Amino acid sequence: MTATDPENTGPRKAGPADGAAVSAHVSVEPADILLIEDDAQDAFLVEELLADTPLDSRITWVPTLGDARKHLTGFRGCVLLDLNLPDASGLGLLREVLTAVESAAVVVLTGLHDEHEGIAAVAAGAQDYLVKGQVDGSLLARSLRYSIERQRADENARQLREAEMYARENMRLERGLLPQVLLDSSPLSHLSFYRPGRKRAIVGGDFFDAVQKDGTTHIVIGDVSGHGPDEAALGVSLRIAWRALVMGGVAEERLLPALEEILISERAQEEMYATLCQTSLDVEREQARIRLLGHPPPLLITSGEVKEILAVPRPPLGVFPEDESDVEEVAFPRGSTLLFYTDGLVDAFDGGPPDRLEVHGLRRILIDVLDRGTSLTDLPGQVVDEAERHNGGPLQDDVAMLLMTYGEQA
Amino acid sequence: MDLKLDHYTEDDTEIVVVEGEIDVYTAPRLRELLIDLVNKGNVHLVVNMEKVEFLDSTGLGVLVGGLKRVRAHDGTLDLVCTQERILKIFRITGLTKVFGIYESVQEAIDKRKSK
Numbered sequence: 001m002t003a004t005d006p007e008n009t010g011p012r013k014a015g016p017a018d019g020a021a022v023s024a025h026v027s028v029e030p031a032d033i034l035l036i037e038d039d040a041q042d043a044f045l046v047e048e049l050l051a052d053t054p055l056d057s058r059i060t061w062v063p064t065l066g067d068a069r070k071h072l073t074g075f076r077g078c079v080l081l082d083l084n085l086p087d088a089s090g091l092g093l094l095r096e097v098l099t100a101v102e103s104a105a106v107v108v109l110t111g112l113h114d115e116h117e118g119i120a121a122v123a124a125g126a127q128d129y130l131v132k133g134q135v136d137g138s139l140l141a142r143s144l145r146y147s148i149e150r151q152r153a154d155e156n157a158r159q160l161r162e163a164e165m166y167a168r169e170n171m172r173l174e175r176g177l178l179p180q181v182l183l184d185s186s187p188l189s190h191l192s193f194y195r196p197g198r199k200r201a202i203v204g205g206d207f208f209d210a211v212q213k214d215g216t217t218h219i220v221i222g223d224v225s226g227h228g229p230d231e232a233a234l235g236v237s238l239r240i241a242w243r244a245l246v247m248g249g250v251a252e253e254r255l256l257p258a259l260e261e262i263l264i265s266e267r268a269q270e271e272m273y274a275t276l277c278q279t280s281l282d283v284e285r286e287q288a289r290i291r292l293l294g295h296p297p298p299l300l301i302t303s304g305e306v307k308e309i310l311a312v313p314r315p316p317l318g319v320f321p322e323d324e325s326d327v328e329e330v331a332f333p334r335g336s337t338l339l340f341y342t343d344g345l346v347d348a349f350d351g352g353p354p355d356r357l358e359v360h361g362l363r364r365i366l367i368d369v370l371d372r373g374t375s376l377t378d379l380p381g382q383v384v385d386e387a388e389r390h391n392g393g394p395l396q397d398d399v400a401m402l403l404m405t406y407g408e409q410a
Numbered sequence: 411m412d413l414k415l416d417h418y419t420e421d422d423t424e425i426v427v428v429e430g431e432i433d434v435y436t437a438p439r440l441r442e443l444l445i446d447l448v449n450k451g452n453v454h455l456v457v458n459m460e461k462v463e464f465l466d467s468t469g470l471g472v473l474v475g476g477l478k479r480v481r482a483h484d485g486t487l488d489l490v491c492t493q494e495r496i497l498k499i500f501r502i503t504g505l506t507k508v509f510g511i512y513e514s515v516q517e518a519i520d521k522r523k524s525k
Contacts (some may be wrong), residue, residue, distance in 0.1 A: 069464065114463060223467070225467035225468060225471045226434060226467060226468045226471060227434055227468075270473065270475060270478070271441075271471040271472065271474065271475040273471060273474065275467075275503060292504070293504065294502075294503035294504045294505070295503075296502055312504075313501075313502060313503065313504035313507050314504045314507070315503070315504040315505055315507055316503060316504065316505075319505070320473050320478075320508060354463065354464075354495060356495075358498070359502075
């Protein structure tokens with residue numbers, strides 16, 4: 001097979017590396033033209049001029065702005081607009097058309113003595129202007145083609161800018177929600193993990209933190225209800241407030257009531273609440289004190305066995321504030337690991353709707369992954385992979401995980 | 411991916427029948443209905459959840475918001491639900507301590523009146 005194949009049209013040849021095929025593809029794509037022109041003779045002339053050019057065009061002709069309106073919304077080609085219509089004219093007409101089309105190119109037609117109008121139109125957002133009577137077919141075709149391509153490039157640049165802004169915003173929020181934990185002199189080792197869900201461009205309100213204070217390591221993991229920038233911002237506020245309370249020496253049993261007051265004063269809407277699990281690890285007594293507020297319980301891994309901690313959750317933070325009550329105390333001997341997670345993980349489907357993994361399903365997955373001899377370092381990634389397999393694809397929601405081990409992590 | 415809402419009066423109680431999915435997209439409609447009912451003076455509400463297929467954290471927030479609203483008028487908001495799938499959500503979020511959850515509309519009304 002040589003490079004010169006006369007029948008250069010096969011779909012296999014349309015790859016990005018094949019320059020000839022790509023440019024051919026561009027020039028044969030038909031251009032949608034919406035011609036808004038009240039003069040039937042001028043309209044006929046445009047059609048005739050274009051018919052003689054290689055530009056493959058589909059022309060829709062309407063004589064007034066009123067007739068054009070129903071075509072404008074969602075139109076993606078090029079509008080060829082006479083600036084003197086019976087029902088509208090000038091820059092006012094242009095602005096209405098530009099607003100209505102959003103993502104189409106607009107080229108205006110002016111009379112011989114109104115060229116200044118054409119220049120003003122370009123300044124106001126038209127891609128180009130053409131003076132009637134001075135246009136031949138190739139100039140018209142080139143102007144339309146270039147305008148469509150320029151409009152497309154502008155549109156792409158705008159989308160790219162938007163995506164970059166989102167990405168930067170997400171990074172900023174993620175740093176606030178998922179920080180470097182403060183465990184420098186702790187006998188505990190930790191591992192954190194985060195995988196965003198597929199449902200949106202902005203991060204959710206999942207957050208975690210761990211701070212060592214006076215021989216006890218306090219851990220929090222939580223999730224602000226709902227999704228959006230308000231929720232993520234509240235997650236950041238809660239995480240930093242909680243860290244400040246711990247570092248400020250507030251007693252363990254006072255941390256969550258104080259955090260609840262902060263949530264109530266900071267939330268944007270009355271309905272917002274947070275589910276969370278706070279755990280205080282007392283290595284001297286080899287004990288974990290667990291407080292659950294509307295959050296699924298952590299899993300305890302001790303010498304290869306996985307235990308679901310059967311703590312009874314209180315309502316979430318910010319629902320109906322109540323005084324400190326249930327604390328679940330469990331043994332946390334050297335070598336054990338606690339796995340904390342947000343509910344995106346247990347909300348995964350278990351083989352398909354409507355069954356969800358839930359905590360016992362997560363425990364099952366954890367046992368399987370550990371049985372394969374997986375190290376703790378690889379554990380979070382493999383657990384989420386496995387949850388995605390059960391779910392039949394990427395998880396809907398974000399997942400944050402934090403592993404805390406008394407001693408070194410194998 | 412849809413939510414159907416209906417409501418009717420029984421005794422002095424307004425029964426709200428919810429069918430489908432209460433999620434971040436549909437929850438605003440349930441919120442509107444609850445606010446509207448309370449504004450019209452209905453302070454004893456029963457939300458029948460027997461035909462709810464899915465409930466997310468935003469949906470829970472709307473129910474809690476409704477409960478706060480009726481409590482401000484010395485009212486009640488009880489739920490009717492026997493579906494294990496939905497009950498589990500209330501259990502794991504600790505909200506069984508907040509809502510009265512009953513097996514039928516009649517039971518919900520009777521229990522409230524006997525209090």
